[in-house]
Each structure stands twice: as C-alpha cells, then as structure tokens.
Amino acid sequence: MTAATLTDAPTEPGLDPDTGKLGMWVFLASEVLFFGGLFVAYLYGRTHFPAGWAEGSRHTDVLLGTVNTAVLLTSSAAVALAVACEEDARQRRWTARLLALTAALGVAFLVLKGLEWHAEWREHLVPGPAFALHVAGAQQFFALYFVMTGLHGVHMICGIAALGVLARGRSRERAWARARQLEAAALYWHFVDVVWIFLYPLLYLVDRHG
C-alpha cells in the first residue's frame, strides 16, 4: 500500500492495521486442518480403491464443475478488486458493487451445485442401498464427494452472508464496513476459492481419459 492510500484508508486509533488480517490467517490455518482430514481420507481411498475412484469421478458432471471453477475464480478476482477500490478514495464507489457481484457469483455457484446434486440424486449416485455403481470404492468416493462439496458449500453460504452484509454496510457508509473488515472477509472468500481449486481436479478429473 502506498503512503497516499494509507492516509486515505479509515483507521481505528491504537489498533495495528494488521490485527484483523493476522486473526483471519490464524483462523484459516485451523480451517486448513479442518478440510485437511477429508483430503487425507480422499488420498487413502484413491490409493486403495483406484478403480472405484475413477468410476465415481467419471460420473461427476465435468462441465458444471469447470463452469463453477471459473465462476469462483472470477468471484475471487472481484473481491480482490473490491479491496483495492476501498483503499483508493476515488474508486470507493465501486467497492459495494464489487462485493455484491462477488456474493452474486457465490449464489450462482451454489445454484449450479444444487442442480448437479439433484442430477446425481436422480442417477442414484447418493450412497445407499440403491447406489448405481458396482465397483468397490465408488460408493466411498461419492460419500466423500458429498461431504467435501457440502462442507465447502456451507463455507460458501457463510462467505456470501458476510460479503452481502458488508456490501450493504459499505453502500450506506457504515463504520463497521471499512477496509479492515473487507480485507478479512476477502481473505476468507479467497480461502474458500483455494479449497475448490484443489477439489476440482480431485473430484472431477480422475481418469477422464478412461
């Protein structure tokens, strides 16, 4: 940040500007371990049941998965731009709109994910007695698929709510919707994006050439 933008950014006296960011990074470190256990379970399944994992992955919707990846990457760029706008007094009018755009892209992601889940339900890909695939491990793959994408979806809902509230607060010039809060919320959103960046090849792209 330049000296000029530092003077523009509203600050709270007596508070280190990095405090919020550091707090969010520590929280995100705990989130890495939260998702990390599921990634370990995935690794175990993929190495012990390669055929089931490949069969399961081939039954996911790669088109919707790819479109959703693009949507989420775009939303991350939008929220990064919102933070940059907030730091420059002449660009601040864009902040609330970019935050709203990010939240809208998050909603679009969840709608597409819901359509995908609905199709998988109809194709009997939800683990249970009527499960459609008869390869060892395929059921475990889909169990992990629903847990991982479901947990990611819960994080998305939290992020959408936070960004939506901040967009509304920023458009009304509320004191609690300033650069420090926006930056912490943006960090959370980027983390949710990074989790999906890893979920995409692990869930959708296994053995596609088979």
Place this chain on the structure above:
Amino acid sequence: MAEARAATSGFARERRTIASAWVALLLLMLASLGSAYLRLGPGNMVAGLVIAGIKGAIVAWLFMRLRQAGALIRLAAVAGLGAWCLLLALSGVDYATRTLTPTPVQRPQQLLPAQAASEPR
C-alpha cells in the same frame, strides 16, 4: 496532488495485477481440464495437483496479498499447511501401510457385505 497521482497509479497497478492473475487462473484451469484427457498414468494426478498448487499460490500471493505481508502473517499462513503436512505424514504411517485384511474383532458375517461389494459383477 503528487500523493493523489501516486494513489491512482497504485490502484492502476493493482487492477492490472488482479486482471493478469485472473486470466492466468482461467488458463491454468483449462490446462488442468485438458491434461485430464491425456493418458499420463500417475502423471494425471501429479499434473492436476501441480496446476492446483500453482493456482493456489497465485491466489495466496496476489489476491490474498502475501507478497505485501509481514513475516508474522506469512508465518501464520504457512503454519496450517505445515501442520497438515506433518499430520498427513503421521497418518500415512498407518493408512499407507494398512492392508485391507479384516481385524480379528470383525466377525465373518459382518464382513460379507464388504466382500460382496468388492467382487466384480
């Protein structure tokens, strides 16, 4: 006046960085998709994870601003990843060496569904 000009050029630079990172992320996503349709054997998983790692690094470095962050924030950022790697290695001691043979406490009738599922139909 000079400060205002510096702020504008700072914003323009930041906007350019974000746009470039966004384009790079989309191109890497397409590279990841394309690589999945090539017959690379174990290389498919490696390619997918390496590309995901590069994408994650771009997001962390440019969007999450680790490039501008101080040492304390960078330390907090790698702490979770480091702890996860440690736990992954420790878990591997069990899971990477475990065979699928049942444990002595499992009764034969308890194992029948699992055995039936593992037989090809």
